Amino acid sequence: PTEIIAPPGVSTASISRALAAARKGAVYGAQFAETMDGDWSSANVSVMISGGYITATVPRPLSGKCFLRWKISLP
Numbered sequence: 515p516t517e518i519i520a521p522p523g524v525s526t527a528s529i530s531r532a533l534a535a536a537r538k539g540a541v542y543g544a545q546f547a548e549t550m551d552g553d554w555s556s557a558n559v560s561v562m563i564s565g566g567y568i569t570a571t572v573p574r575p576l577s578g579k580c581f582l583r584w585k586i587s588l589p
Contacts, residue, residue, distance in 0.1 A: 527580040528571040536563055539589035544570030546582050556585065 529544070536542065542561050545554040559572045559582075570582055 525574055526571050527574050527582065528569055529582045529584075530567050530569040532566060533563060533568040534566060536568075537588065541587040542568060543585040543587075544572075544582055545585050546572045546575075546580055548575050548577050548579050548581070550581055552581075554583070 527546070542563065543556055544559050544561055545556050546559055547554045559570055561568065561570045563569075570584070572580065572582065574580060
């Protein structure tokens with residue numbers, strides 16, 4: 515997981531990494547939680563693959579703390 519603390523005034527948190535090509539049949543997703551031992555959820559998380567990168571974005575929680583992790587299912 516990567517801790518993301520969005521700067522003040524930013525309404526989303528996101529993580530991004532290089533992805534040369536999407537694997538056929540793979541389902542690319544991400545989850546977030548406000549604490550490392552919290553309940554991980556995919557609700558409101560959007561994942562986009564574009565320009566050689568995969569990016570997951572989620573609305574910033576009111577606490578300002580957000581942990582994100584990749585959830586990728588392979589066939």
